[in-house]
Amino acid sequence: MALIELNGIKKVYRHGDIETEILKGIDLKIERGEFIAIVGPSGSGKSTLLYILGLLDRPSSGSYLLEGKEVLKLSDDELSRLRADYIGFVFQAFYLIPYLTVLDNVLLPLQYLPRESRKKKFSNIQPEKFAEEILNRLGLSDRKNFKPEQLSGGQKQRTAIARALMNKPELILADEPTGQLDSASGKAVMEILKELHREGKTIIVVTHDKEVASYAQRIVEIKDGRIVRCSSSSKN
Template sequence: MSLINAHGITKVYRLGRVDVPALRGVDVQVEQGEYVAITGPSGSGKSTLMHILGCLDSPSDGEYHLDGADISALRGRALARIRNQKVGFVFQTFNLMPRMTIDENVALPLQYRGGFSRRERLKRARALLERLGLGDRIGHRPDELSGGERQRVAVARSLVGEPAMLLVDEPTGNLDSKAGAEVLRTFREVHNAGNTIVMVTHDMHVAAEAQRSIHIADGKIAA
């Protein structure tokens, strides 16, 4: 069975009295260890698809299995648990906690996992930061790091809980081309280490990094 198995995913938003369909029956399959890009212009529904695949939102209709678990029916706390265990998010704007050191930032998902002491969480976070070449930055705050470094901290945070997949949203959108290339190299390494990556982007050069692309337009998969 595929790692991501989404079938007939539909999402309808109610805006006042009008129903606005954002997704109209999308099928997505991603295998374990794949590196997939989801592309499409803004307003195409790719963000909505990302939210559903990332278990932040539930589909109005359709079936979604992630790593063998049926997600379509889950809400609230159960969904939060799945997010914590199976999904590692990387955002365009890094979204690190400004008042925490980077090691505390990376350790944060483990806090919500439960069962780890603070010392244990920080130990794992530091090991991961070392692995991504940020060992000398441990103990610093995000605003003391460059954009590329911050995004790599975000990657470390997404990896710390050993999720089933990384869900990446425009990872180079806020970076210059040099830092962007550096971050993309990091993703390549992470993928080579056996991780599944689903990346949402509208940048064709970035999408070219992936093994294959899924193109979304008007809430449907375009060829």
């Protein structure tokens, strides 16, 4: 069974009388453990698709099966709980909370993880210990008590990745993760995502950068709200 199956996803925005169709019927199957890049020019609807995949936004019509279950019928709060459990987000603008230390930013999602999942996921490790392990792995252990403003762009994005990993999600969604980074930091971030993929995580990256897309196994190209091409990347 596919991890995610989208069928006929449409998204329409209304501004007064004007209707804009951002997504015009997307069918997409994502297997567990895939690394997918969604590419396309700006305004093509790729970010909207990512937010729909991340259960942050609802399509106007279509169906979304997560592990074979239709999720669009669920309430907002049920979607919130699914997000906490299944999905880790990495954003272009990092979205680190300025008054929290690096470690506390990483621990932040834990309070939203439903209790049963928390018990299951952290049965053999203390969450705090796990957070330190991730930071250690991402080369941030000496920065754990720093505030975000004291970090470089690359460190900020690595902190955001650590936060995305905190709840041990099935799926990692990254929206232009290298958009605000210099090329060296960007490369480092993509290497981390690649490594996470190798460990079995499902990763979806939205980008307009060909270099970034080349890390993925499969590249989904979107134009004017439709998938125009699906191809395998040469690098993998």
